[in-house]
Amino acid sequence: MHKSLCHEKICQLILLGFLAGIFLICLLLPLPVKAEETSVYEVLIEDDAQLLSASEEKDLRAIMTELSVYGNVAFKSIQHNPGSTSSYISNYYYNTFGSQSGTVFLIDMDNRYLWIYSDGAMYEVITDSYADTITDNVYRYASSGDYYKCASEVFRQELSRLKGQQISQPMKYICNGLLAVTLALLLNYFIVLFLSRSRKPSRDELMANIKNYCLFDGARANFVNQTRKYSPQSSGSSGGHSGGGGGHHSGGGGGHRF
Amino acid sequence: MYQCRSCGGRLRFDIPSQQLKCEYCGTLYDPYSVEDGPAATEQSFYDVTVFSCPQCGGEIYSTDVTAAGFCSFCGASTILNRRLSKEQRPVEVIPFSQTKEDCKKAYSDALKHAFFAPKELKDETYIDGFRGIYMPYWVYHFTQKGPVSIPASVSYRRGDYIITDHYRLTGNLDASYDGLSYDASSSFADNISERIAPYNIFESKPFTPSYLSGFYADLSDVPPYVYSKTLKETTQKESFEKICSSREFGKYTINSTRSCLNDISQQESVKLTMFPVWFLSYRKKDRIAYATVNGQTGKVVLDIPVDLFKFSLGSFFLAMIIFVLLNLFFTPKPMVTLLISSVIAIITTIFYFIEMKNIRKRETLEDDKGAQIHRRFRSSSTHTSQLPAILSILSVIGAIAVFIINPVSDLYYYGACVCLLVIEFFLLLELVGKYNILSTRPLPQFNHKGGDDRA
Numbered sequence: 001m002h003k004s005l006c007h008e009k010i011c012q013l014i015l016l017g018f019l020a021g022i023f024l025i026c027l028l029l030p031l032p033v034k035a036e037e038t039s040v041y042e043v044l045i046e047d048d049a050q051l052l053s054a055s056e057e058k059d060l061r062a063i064m065t066e067l068s069v070y071g072n073v074a075f076k077s078i079q080h081n082p083g084s085t086s087s088y089i090s091n092y093y094y095n096t097f098g099s100q101s102g103t104v105f106l107i108d109m110d111n112r113y114l115w116i117y118s119d120g121a122m123y124e125v126i127t128d129s130y131a132d133t134i135t136d137n138v139y140r141y142a143s144s145g146d147y148y149k150c151a152s153e154v155f156r157q158e159l160s161r162l163k164g165q166q167i168s169q170p171m172k173y174i175c176n177g178l179l180a181v182t183l184a185l186l187l188n189y190f191i192v193l194f195l196s197r198s199r200k201p202s203r204d205e206l207m208a209n210i211k212n213y214c215l216f217d218g219a220r221a222n223f224v225n226q227t228r229k230y231s232p233q234s235s236g237s238s239g240g241h242s243g244g245g246g247g248h249h250s251g252g253g254g255g256h257r258f
Numbered sequence: 259m260y261q262c263r264s265c266g267g268r269l270r271f272d273i274p275s276q277q278l279k280c281e282y283c284g285t286l287y288d289p290y291s292v293e294d295g296p297a298a299t300e301q302s303f304y305d306v307t308v309f310s311c312p313q314c315g316g317e318i319y320s321t322d323v324t325a326a327g328f329c330s331f332c333g334a335s336t337i338l339n340r341r342l343s344k345e346q347r348p349v350e351v352i353p354f355s356q357t358k359e360d361c362k363k364a365y366s367d368a369l370k371h372a373f374f375a376p377k378e379l380k381d382e383t384y385i386d387g388f389r390g391i392y393m394p395y396w397v398y399h400f401t402q403k404g405p406v407s408i409p410a411s412v413s414y415r416r417g418d419y420i421i422t423d424h425y426r427l428t429g430n431l432d433a434s435y436d437g438l439s440y441d442a443s444s445s446f447a448d449n450i451s452e453r454i455a456p457y458n459i460f461e462s463k464p465f466t467p468s469y470l471s472g473f474y475a476d477l478s479d480v481p482p483y484v485y486s487k488t489l490k491e492t493t494q495k496e497s498f499e500k501i502c503s504s505r506e507f508g509k510y511t512i513n514s515t516r517s518c519l520n521d522i523s524q525q526e527s528v529k530l531t532m533f534p535v536w537f538l539s540y541r542k543k544d545r546i547a548y549a550t551v552n553g554q555t556g557k558v559v560l561d562i563p564v565d566l567f568k569f570s571l572g573s574f575f576l577a578m579i580i581f582v583l584l585n586l587f588f589t590p591k592p593m594v595t596l597l598i599s600s601v602i603a604i605i606t607t608i609f610y611f612i613e614m615k616n617i618r619k620r621e622t623l624e625d626d627k628g629a630q631i632h633r634r635f636r637s638s639s640t641h642t643s644q645l646p647a648i649l650s651i652l653s654v655i656g657a658i659a660v661f662i663i664n665p666v667s668d669l670y671y672y673g674a675c676v677c678l679l680v681i682e683f684f685l686l687l688e689l690v691g692k693y694n695i696l697s698t699r700p701l702p703q704f705n706h707k708g709g710d711d712r713a
Contacts (some may be wrong), residue, residue: 067621129589136668142652171672173596178586178679184577185686188569192693195371196562198453203496209456210437214497219429219506221410228421257666
């Protein structure tokens with residue numbers, strides 16, 4: 001009887017593990033985005049920092065054209081940028097494509113930053129986290145000065161993602177796996193601590209269970225003396241704080257230093 | 259042993275009726291009616307049978323002559339040695355009011371949420387091993403009677419000055435605390451007796467040995483002075499707080515501590531009283547865990563070790579859920595991941611040090627004044643290794659270095675992160691091991707008759 005119960009429990013655990021595995025696989029399978037039948041979107045290369053040769057630009061345009069069935073595509077490189085890369089690229093996107101679906105890859109040579117910004121239908125697939133992943137995958141090319149390889153890999157990985165394929169992100173799974181294991185151990189440890197340690201009774205509880213009384217009569221406060229301490233009052237005043245809201249952008253992205 | 263006057267059967271204390279009951283004919287007797295006359299109550303010692311464990315030297319006694327074949331203290335299944343003796347007669351007793359069935363139910367309820375407890379702890383046969391033991395307690399009576407004078411002040415601002423008016427608060431205190439208790443047995447750990455409290459002293463009755471019939475009792479071997487200071491301080495704190503928070507003195511800032519009541523505090527009396535405890539021990543290798551249930555209130559205090567296999571399996575399934583959630587909602591940026599890992603490492607290391615401090619306290623009996631009297635110290639070196647924590651600290655320092663250098667390449671971040679998490683993984687397993695040391699105890703080594711830990 002006891003053995004069969006044990007087996008039953010083991011079976012339940014295996015089943016649970018199996019179901020969790022299936023659930024995990026289902027979650028990780030990406031869904032492809034439906035492409036427009038004919039390309040109606042724009043392909044734009046603005047290499048202000050002169051990072052690509054003419055032939056490289058041509059090859060890059062070919063890759064970007066494949067992407068343009070899903071939305072507008074732009075490659076932008078800049079030499080000078082006094083502000084942040086993220087604000088530059090969001091402004092650039094809205095000045096160029098407005099609120100249409102699209103993606104922009106920016107190489108900011110001033111801040112030495114790569115950034116992918118997407119919006120509309122493309123942003124539903126090239127999310128912030130995928131933008132981070134793609135820039136994580138390609139920043140080494142930019143670091144070594146191979147900007148064409150860097151840009152072409154960005155658009156290739158975006159294309160793979162839009163076609164419903166997986167992008168290699170081994171560090172994500174390794175880090176998440178290790179984080180999950182350590183967090184699980186830590187959480188279970190806290191559960192064990194919380195559930196197993198009984199507390200001492202409070203003084204009030206102890207007093208409620210013994211014979212006790214405490215009478216205090218003739219209470220008097222006798223004045224002894226007075227002391228004064230110089231302590232000038234602060235004359236400072238605190239300033240107010242006001243802030244303002246900016247325009248609303250529905251897109252987003254992510255980047256990486258190089 | 260007490261015999262039925264009608265059939266000669268054995269009389270045992272029956273908890274539901276609070277009477278002595280014949281095992282055969284069911285006749286009930288008042289516990290005081292079976293005493294050997296008024297002369298017996300005036301004697302300061304009474305006859306008992308002492309059972310001692312040949313392995314750990316632990317001793318319990320009873321008014322019965324038959325003993326179960328296992329030791330409650332070390333969990334050894336052995337034939338206990340038996341001898342007749344005279345023991346100090348307690349003044350009062352709180353009889354058992356929780357039956358064994360109540361106790362087993364309370365224990366099972368308490369263990370319901372202990373997901374990672376060894377399955378043996380939930381085994382019916384094991385649970386049936388609960389033994390009713392009367393634990394000797396010193397019950398103290400403290401008073402504070404006399405004038406009280408407490409320095410106090412009231413401060414307020416007037417312009418650029420803070421004015422402080424100094425006062426002396428006076429009055430007459432008349433306080434009495436009768437019934438505060440501490441266990442008088444060195445074999446009953448203070449950290450159990452403190453948690454199993456409180457006992458309602460209003461239900462105590464004059465002692466008669468017949469209350470022990472069907473139960474065992476532990477020997478009192480800790481002198482009453484051991485806990486006097488602690489309890490005196492408790493009563494002083496209580497009175498002091500009551501005075502300070504009184505309607506008359508509530509507005510003053512008190513510039514004194516409870517020690518101002520030292521001169522008027524007095525220990526009026528201390529009496530030996532037997533408190534009921536249901537007791538069960540679980541032995542694994544050279545460690546032992548105790549389960550105790552307050553025989554009056556049913557409050558449960560458990561040492562619950564963790565079954566490492568169950569814990570690992572539970573953690574594995576939880577890790578799978580967390581992994582899925584992380585992949586859904588969290589794409590690790592190298593810096594953020596390293597930051598999270600460092601925070602986990604710091605938390606784990608802090609807990610590791612806390613556990614080590616607690617283990618050191620436990621193993622050197624710092625938290626057990628009663629056992630300190632008998633100097634049952636144990637080496638703690640094997641359980642308080644600092645190496646894992648040092649490795650964890652070094653890995654956090656490494657992570658901080660990566661933050662400061664802030665390299666472009668993610669590999670440095672991921673490398674530091676993996677290194678941190680792997681070390682934390684092993685540190686957490688060590689931490690669970692430390693928890694198991696804290697939730698169990700070393701095998702007892704009593705002075706009564708020798709004994710051997712390795713037995």
